[in-house]
Every structure is written in C-alpha cells, then in structure tokens.
Amino acid sequence: xxxxxxxxxxxxxxxxxxxxxxxxxxxxxxxxxxxxxxxxxxxxxxxxxxxxxxxxxxxxxxxxxxxxxxxxxxxxxxxxxxxxxxxxxxxxxxxxxxxxxxxxxxxxxxxxxxxxxxxxxxxxxxxxxxxxxxxxxxxxxxxxxxxxxxxxxxxxxxxxxxxxxxxxxxxxxxxxxxxxxxxxxxxxxxxxxxxxxxxxxxxxxxxxxxxxxxxxxxxxxxxxxxxxxxxxxxxxxxxxxxxxxxxxxxxxxxxxxxxxxxxxxxxxxxxxxxxxxxxxxxxxxxxxxxxxxxxxxxxxxxxxxxxxxxxxxxxxxxxxxxxxxxxxxxxxxxxxxxxxxxxxxxxxxxxxxxxxxxxxxxxxxxxxxxxxxxxx
Amino acid sequence: xxxxxxxxxxxxxxxxxxxxxxxxxxxxxxxxxxxxxxxxxxxxxxxxxxxxxxxxxxxxxxxxxxxxxxxxxxxxxxxxxxxxxxxxxxxxxxxxxxxxxxxxxxxxxxxxxxxxxxxxxxxxxxxxxxxxxxxxxxxxxxxxxxxxxxxxxxxxxxxxxxxxxxxxxxxxxxxxxxxxxxxxxxxxxxxxxxxxxxxxxxxxxxxxxxxxxxxxxxxxxxxxxxxxxxxxxxxxxxxxxxxxxxxxxxxxxxxxxxxxxxxxxxxxxxxxxxxxxxxxxxxxxxxxxxxxxxxxxxxxxxxxxxxxxxxxx
Numbered sequence: 001x002x003x004x005x006x007x008x009x010x011x012x013x014x015x016x017x018x019x020x021x022x023x024x025x026x027x028x029x030x031x032x033x034x035x036x037x038x039x040x041x042x043x044x045x046x047x048x049x050x051x052x053x054x055x056x057x058x059x060x061x062x063x064x065x066x067x068x069x070x071x072x073x074x075x076x077x078x079x080x081x082x083x084x085x086x087x088x089x090x091x092x093x094x095x096x097x098x099x100x101x102x103x104x105x106x107x108x109x110x111x112x113x114x115x116x117x118x119x120x121x122x123x124x125x126x127x128x129x130x131x132x133x134x135x136x137x138x139x140x141x142x143x144x145x146x147x148x149x150x151x152x153x154x155x156x157x158x159x160x161x162x163x164x165x166x167x168x169x170x171x172x173x174x175x176x177x178x179x180x181x182x183x184x185x186x187x188x189x190x191x192x193x194x195x196x197x198x199x200x201x202x203x204x205x206x207x208x209x210x211x212x213x214x215x216x217x218x219x220x221x222x223x224x225x226x227x228x229x230x231x232x233x234x235x236x237x238x239x240x241x242x243x244x245x246x247x248x249x250x251x252x253x254x255x256x257x258x259x260x261x262x263x264x265x266x267x268x269x270x271x272x273x274x275x276x277x278x279x280x281x282x283x284x285x286x287x288x289x290x291x292x293x294x295x296x297x298x299x300x301x302x303x304x305x306x307x308x309x310x311x312x313x314x315x316x317x318x319x320x321x322x323x324x325x326x327x328x329x330x331x332x333x334x335x336x337x338x339x340x341x342x343x344x345x346x347x348x349x350x351x352x353x354x355x356x357x358x359x360x361x362x363x364x365x366x367x368x369x370x371x372x373x374x375x376x
Numbered sequence: 377x378x379x380x381x382x383x384x385x386x387x388x389x390x391x392x393x394x395x396x397x398x399x400x401x402x403x404x405x406x407x408x409x410x411x412x413x414x415x416x417x418x419x420x421x422x423x424x425x426x427x428x429x430x431x432x433x434x435x436x437x438x439x440x441x442x443x444x445x446x447x448x449x450x451x452x453x454x455x456x457x458x459x460x461x462x463x464x465x466x467x468x469x470x471x472x473x474x475x476x477x478x479x480x481x482x483x484x485x486x487x488x489x490x491x492x493x494x495x496x497x498x499x500x501x502x503x504x505x506x507x508x509x510x511x512x513x514x515x516x517x518x519x520x521x522x523x524x525x526x527x528x529x530x531x532x533x534x535x536x537x538x539x540x541x542x543x544x545x546x547x548x549x550x551x552x553x554x555x556x557x558x559x560x561x562x563x564x565x566x567x568x569x570x571x572x573x574x575x576x577x578x579x580x581x582x583x584x585x586x587x588x589x590x591x592x593x594x595x596x597x598x599x600x601x602x603x604x605x606x607x608x609x610x611x612x613x614x615x616x617x618x619x620x621x622x623x624x625x626x627x628x629x630x631x632x633x634x635x636x637x638x639x640x641x642x643x644x645x646x647x648x649x650x651x652x653x654x655x656x657x658x659x660x661x662x663x664x665x666x667x668x669x670x671x672x673x674x675x676x677x678x679x680x681x682x683x684x685x686x687x688x689x
Binding site for chain 1: 426429430431432433450451454455457459460461463464465466467468469470474477478479481482483484486523526
C-alpha cells in the first residue's frame with residue numbers, strides 16, 4: 001500500500017470529475033434538485049379538502065357538528081346535497097371527495113344516550129385524499145362527542161352513561177402537527193444522497209471505455225490503491241452536496257434541524273462511502289458507463305423508495321424484502337436522518353444503524369478490491 | 377541461455393468464446409533486440425502482446441518474461457515492462473505534464489531522478505513546448521509519442537508497442553521509429569507489432585503471424601530470402617488483364633499487383649523476361665517497362681501468407 005499512488009489516483013480522478021464543468025455542477029446540484037422536486041411530488045400534507053354534508057336532521061346539534069367539521073383548515077364544507085342522488089352526482093363528477101350524511105334522529109339519539117348513526121361516503125379512487133378526509137372526520141367526531149355532547153348532556157341533566165369518562169389526550173411527539181413533510185424530507189435527503197454514488201459507478205467503467213484501464217493494469221499499481229483512490233474524490237464531491245440538502249430541508253421545507261449537525265455530516269460521509277462501495281462493486285462487472293448508470297439507478301432508487309421505509313412502512317414488508325432492505329445502506333440512513341433531524345438523537349441512540357452502514361460499506365469495499373482483477 | 381532469451385513462450389494459446397486468437401505459439405525473443413510482430417488484422421498480434429504484458433491469461437501453454445511466469449508472477453513483470461496499447465490510453469483531460477507525473481507516481485519515482493526523467497522524456501518525445509496542453513488536444517503523432525514517453529517513465533527493460541504508428545502521418549512515423557532505434561541502442565528490448573512492412577524491415581527479427589500462429593520467425597533478410605523464384609517488376613498498360621494472363625503463363629509462380637505495377641515471381645527470371653513482351657503484345661497490352669528486382673518484405677510477406685493459405689485451406 002503506497003500512499004503516494006493512492007494520492008496520485010485521487011488527484012487524477014478529481015481532475016476527471018471537476019474538469020468537465022457541466023457534469024461536475026450537475027453532480028453537486030443533482031441531490032438538491034431531486035430533493036426539491038421529489039419533496040413537492042411527495043409532500044401530501046393535504047389541507048382544505050372540500051367535502052359535502054347532507055344534513056337530514058336539521059337540529060341545533062347537527063348544525064353544531066357541521067361547524068365543528070369546518071373548524072380547522074383540514075376540511076372545507078362546500079357542498080350541501082339534499083338527496084342521495086345529488087350525492088352520487090357530486091361524487092361521480094369528482095366535485096367532492098367525501099360526503100357526511102347526518103341522518104334524521106341524530107340529536108335525539110345522542111341526547112337520549114343511544115348510539116347515533118353517522119355515514120361518511122368517500123371517493124375510493126383517490127385513497128390519499130379520502131384517507132385524509134376520513135382521518136379528520138373521525139377526529140372531529142371524537143372531539144365532538146367528547147366535548148359538545150358532554151356539555152349538552154350535562155345541560156340536560158342526564159347522567160353520563162355512554163360516554164367515556166377517560167379524558168383522552170393525544171400528542172404527537174417531535175412533530176406535533178403530524179406534518180408528513182417532517183418525516184418525508186429527512187428521509188428523502190437520505191435517498192437523494194445516493195445520487196453521487198451513481199456517479200461513482202462510472203469511475204471504473206469510464207476508464208474501461210476510454211481504454212486507459214488497459215494501460216493502468218499493466219503497471220504495478222495495487223488494486224486496493226486504485227479502488228481507494230477512485231472512491232475518495234467521489235466522497236468529497238458527494239459530501240459537498242450534504243450541507244446544500246440540509247439547508248434546502250431547513251430553509252425550503254421548514255423542517256427544524258434538532259440534532260447535532262456535526263454528527264449528521266460525519267455520518268453522511270460514512271453513508272456515502274457505503275453506497276459508493278456498492279456502486280464501485282457493480283462497476284467491476286460492467287463494461288459500459290450506460291449500463292453502470294442504469295444498474296446503479298435501479299438499485300439505489302428502487303431500494304431507496306421501496307425498501308427504505310419511505311413509502312412502504314418497514315413493518316409491512318415481507319421477511320425476504322426485509323432481509324434485502326437490510327443490505328442497503330439507504331434503509332439505515334433514512335432512519336438515522338429522521339432521528340437526528342427531527343428527534344435530535346445522539347450517536348448512542350442510533351449506533352446500531354451506523355454500524356450496519358459501516359459494515360455494508362466495509363464488505364462491499366473489500367469485495368470490490370478483491371474482485372477487481374488486473375486482467376482484461 | 378536463460379539470459380539470452382528475455383521472453384519465451386511455450387505452446388501459448390488463448391481462446392475466446394469462439395475464436396482462437398493465439399494458437400500454440402512458441403517464440404523466443406532475445407534481450408536487446410527489436411522484435412517485430414507482423415501479420416494481417418486478426419492474426420493475433422494484439423492478443424500475443426497482451427498475454428506477454430501479463431494483463432491477459434492464456435488458456436493454454438505458458439509465457440515467461442525475464443524469468444517470471446505471466447500467470448503466477450504478473451507483478452514483477454509489470455514492474456519491468458512498459459506497455460503501449462494500440463488504442464490511445466492516456467487521460468485526454470489531463471495535460472502532457474500531468475499524464476507523465478501520474479505515471480511517475482504509479483511507478484514510485486521520486487526526487488530529482490523523477491524530475492530529470494520527466495524533462496528528459498519531454499525533450500526526447502519533442503513535447504517540451506506542449507507540456508501544458510491536454511492530451512486530447514494533441515495530434516495523433518504527438519499522442520503516440522506521449523504514450524511512449526509515459527511507457528518509458530520507469531526506464532523499463534522491455535517495451536511492448538502494439539501498432540504504435542497506426543494512424544500516424546509518415547513524417548511522425550519516421551520520427552517515432554528514430555526514437556525506437558535510440559531505445560534499441562540503449563539496450564532495451566522492444567516488441568513491436570505493426571502492419572507496415574517498411575517498419576518490419578527495421579526490426580532485428582520478425583515474427584510473421586497468421587491465424588494465431590507463427591508462420592516464420594527470422595531476420596528480415598532471411599525472410600526475404602525465403603521467397604521462391606526471381607522477382608520481376610513490370611508496368612503493363614492493362615493491369616488487371618495482364619495479371620490474369622501472366623498468372624496462367626508457364627513458369628510464373630505468383631503475381632502481385634502493386635500500385636501501377638505488377639510484381640511476378642518467376643521460376644526462371646531470364647526465361648520470363650524474354651517471353652514477357654511477346655505474351656503481352658499477343659493480348660494487345662503495351663509494356664512500358666520490366667526489370668529484375670529484389671523482393672522486399674511486402675512481397676515476401678504476401679508470398680508467405682499465400683503459401684500458408686494454400687497449405688491449410
């Protein structure tokens with residue numbers, strides 16, 4: 001192991017990366033650009049969903065319930081269908097995503113201590129919005145029964161029988177408003193930081209395409225020296241994107257950065273090393289830059305979106321997928337990113353994930369230097 | 377004799393999926409000679425050089441370079457050789473100076489020795505004034521010279537050059553060969569593959585490759601002497617018809633076209649010279665000139681390949 005050679009390869013590789021200005025700028029900016037575009041595409045903090053209400057009860061209590069529904073900016077009561085036919089027309093035309101039907105006898109039932117019926121019809125073709133509407137409507141229902149009804153019942157002097165005596169208080173820690181972006185953006189940062197790794201997959205294939213690898217393997221250069229020299233410049237370039245991504249999250253998406261920034265930056269290097277080791281490993285077996293690029297894109301985007309727990313909760317995955325997901329550093333870094341970003345986790349609290357990333361990186365880096373043969 | 381033969385191969389064979397690029401090649405190269413590997417495209421020249429550079433493993437047989445086996449001990453070989461591939465294999469986005477320095481680092485050159493060597497090679501390759509130019513912006517000939525300079529950075533004992541002058545203008549070609557002759561005079565062993573016959577004539581010994589095997593291996597003079605019959609150069613008015621007519625003439629062994637002339641090998645030169653005029657006039661072909669000449673590598677090469685093709689169709 002001659003450090004002079006490693007340094008020489010690093011410097012040469014750095015020149016390759018930076019002398020092509022356009023690709024270098026693209027390399028630096030692509031994580032941020034992806035973060036911005038995907039952040040918008042995925043941020044489904046839906047507000048102001050227009051719903052309809054069909055009030056068949058027409059009592060003070062039903063009107064109170066309706067004003068309760070409209071009391072936050074989550075829902076907006078804007079349609080007042082009078083019949084089920086009208087409800088159907090509204091839904092068919094997509095003019096409303098949900099309709100709440102308050103049947104006749106709503107007030108009477110509630111005040112007499114019976115269970116009152118309430119029907120909610122949602123447009124199942126748009127599950128995101130429908131789910132949002134359902135969540136908010138049920139929250140309102142809960143709130144309404146607990147407070148309004150209790151008051152009404154008390155005023156009427158009827159003993160509380162059916163109502164729960166427990167004062168349920170729900171609080172979401174770290175993200176009191178349960179904003180989806182608060183969990184999404186830090187996770188996306190982890191995924192977009194695998195973009196520099198895709199570029200690293202070009203490090204060996206480029207030389208193979210240029211024909212320079214043939215000359216290089218005829219010299220005494222060590223495989224480990226070569227691989228190490230190849231990965232470092234990409235680590236540096238990738239690392240330059242990290243502060244930009246964090247800044248975009250904090251200032252662009254207003255995600256508070258609670259944790260230790262130094263720790264976050266340090267771990268991002270470990271993460272970059274791990275992902276880049278995988279793409280270098282890939283490039284040992286691939287002969288053209290296009291194939292290397294497409295293969296690493298498939299690996300990193302696929303694992304990033306579908307296996308990291310970003311879109312599909314980890315608990316819903318089958319055992320096989322879980323196993324596979326375990327071997328992708330992105331899975332672990334998404335958790336690290338969320339925990340440091342949002343919860344302010346310390347190293348001790350996330351070290352399990354850190355060691356997993358370190359282990360994956362070490363395995364692939366070693367494999368790469370062993371599998372790379374100085375032969376044609 | 378271990379010291380005399382710096383490169384020795386024994387039944388060296390390399391088979392790719394369907395083709396056998398190098399077939400049972402047994403070859404010895406002397407220390408300090410310029411060894412020319414000539415042969416048509418696809419004869420196996422590049423594969424042979426790659427096998428000798430220990431960057432490709434043979435599928436059969438073995439090769440020893442400076443006493444080291446190319447399969448078992450590739451690294452000591454790589455310290456001793458310089459390899460210049462057929463394709464331009466320097467970094468186009470690095471300057472002349474940076475390319476040289478990169479290879480100096482790879483070969484662990486340090487201190488004043490390194491600086492002197494780089495300056496010397498720049499001068500030697502006549503690239504001193506282009507030191508800051510990116511390699512991609514050099515002319516073809518300059519790129520070849522830079523590649524050679526990078527190959528020579530660590531003062532190798534043996535240099536492999538795979539078609540170093542292909543795609544280079546004649547002036548640069550000559551200049552390049554003058555540099556190779558210099559190296560030869562310094563005692564370096566050179567293995568050069570080339571499709572050019574005039575370059576083959578400048579080698580100490582020439583190995584003629586055809587279909588992965590060695591057809592002949594000897595000095596250029598000896599190879600030229602292997603041609604059968606006597607050579608006559610003639611300038612007829614209708615080249616193609618004259619070719620066909622003469623090929624069917626009694627006593628003519630072989631006819632080759634060469635620019636505006638025909639070159640024929642005759643069993644008896646005087647006999648053919650005497651009959652030539654009459655034979656051609658009979659077919660209304662004028663003969664501007666005809667003279668006896670000695671065969672060059674080109675004729676010898678074509679003749680030997682043809683003989684080889686006829687022996688194993």
